[in-house]
Amino acid sequence: MSKVVEAQRLTKTYGKVTAVDQVSFAIEENKIYGLLGRNGAGKTTIMQMITAQIFATSGELLVFGEQPYENNRVLGKICFVKESQKYPEGLRVADMLDLSGSFFPNWDREYASALVEDFRLPLKRRIKALSRGMHSALGIIIGLASRAPLTIFDEPYLGLDAVARSLFYDRLIEDYAEHPRTIVLSTHLIDEVSRILEHILVIDQGRLIIDEEADALRERAFTIVGTASKVDAFTAGREILERKAFGSLAETTLLGHLDTDTRRQAETLGLELAPISLQQLIVHLTSERPERKAVEVL
Numbered sequence: 001m002s003k004v005v006e007a008q009r010l011t012k013t014y015g016k017v018t019a020v021d022q023v024s025f026a027i028e029e030n031k032i033y034g035l036l037g038r039n040g041a042g043k044t045t046i047m048q049m050i051t052a053q054i055f056a057t058s059g060e061l062l063v064f065g066e067q068p069y070e071n072n073r074v075l076g077k078i079c080f081v082k083e084s085q086k087y088p089e090g091l092r093v094a095d096m097l098d099l100s101g102s103f104f105p106n107w108d109r110e111y112a113s114a115l116v117e118d119f120r121l122p123l124k125r126r127i128k129a130l131s132r133g134m135h136s137a138l139g140i141i142i143g144l145a146s147r148a149p150l151t152i153f154d155e156p157y158l159g160l161d162a163v164a165r166s167l168f169y170d171r172l173i174e175d176y177a178e179h180p181r182t183i184v185l186s187t188h189l190i191d192e193v194s195r196i197l198e199h200i201l202v203i204d205q206g207r208l209i210i211d212e213e214a215d216a217l218r219e220r221a222f223t224i225v226g227t228a229s230k231v232d233a234f235t236a237g238r239e240i241l242e243r244k245a246f247g248s249l250a251e252t253t254l255l256g257h258l259d260t261d262t263r264r265q266a267e268t269l270g271l272e273l274a275p276i277s278l279q280q281l282i283v284h285l286t287s288e289r290p291e292r293k294a295v296e297v298l
């Protein structure tokens, strides 16, 4: 599978702040990536380097096999939709879509029109008069209809309601199935997007701490619920991420693969097993606790 982005020891510093710290990863063609992490982790900085908006301080970065800086061959294949995206305020929505059509080689005008209807965007309204959610919807429509070989969405849905966000995920997955391309989605709404993500990159304090297929990641931990004494017997000697107690009951989240033996052992003890959500797992892995240890909630 060919690589769309290859980063080696990529680093960006701002004075004494190391926003991105020796990060190495590859983004493969025709996959949907989640770029996740807490506020200030370094996600936007990475996306800005990939899209040649800022220079790396050190390290190597290839996009479509080339240096991205001032490289129209590379930049012509990228669409970057960001939360703070500013479109020319005097333009009408229809003008902005026409302009996008002249900019993105794979632009699909009919698809853009269908999306305008789906998101109920007023075509004749000037951009300065759009609501915050409508502004975000415009960015999403441009991102989807661009069909750019590398489409990056950085928190694209400020102000967008739950119905519109759900519409975005549905349209993205449908269109991706028909027109495979590489999508990078950066968001804090991990559970909402988890069903569409194929590969997860998690950045924490400038460092890459997870680079894994989403399915494999989901299997990294599980939760067990039951009588406290039985839960504790089951969890003894295992790596505990979190333990909550409610009277005589306990709910413990463990790191580890839920194999057949483990499942059988839990069943024998009469314990309930539940998968952990991607969001829970990432919160655990990026939380401030100095070491992962049991947390008692009494």
Ligand SMILES: Nc1ncnc2c1ncn2[C@@H]1O[C@H](COP(=O)(O)OP(=O)(O)OP(=O)(O)O)[C@@H](O)[C@H]1O
Pocket: 014, 017, 018, 019, 037, 038, 039, 040, 041, 042, 043, 044, 045, 046
């Ligand atoms: N222009 C800049 N000058 C100085 N520091 C900066 C600059 N841009 C980013 N930083 C710092 O770099 C770090 C990473 O910021 P970045 O915007 O990449 O985080 P993020 O993961 O996108 O966060 P969020 O989820 O809050 O958008 C932060 O500490 C931020 O304050």
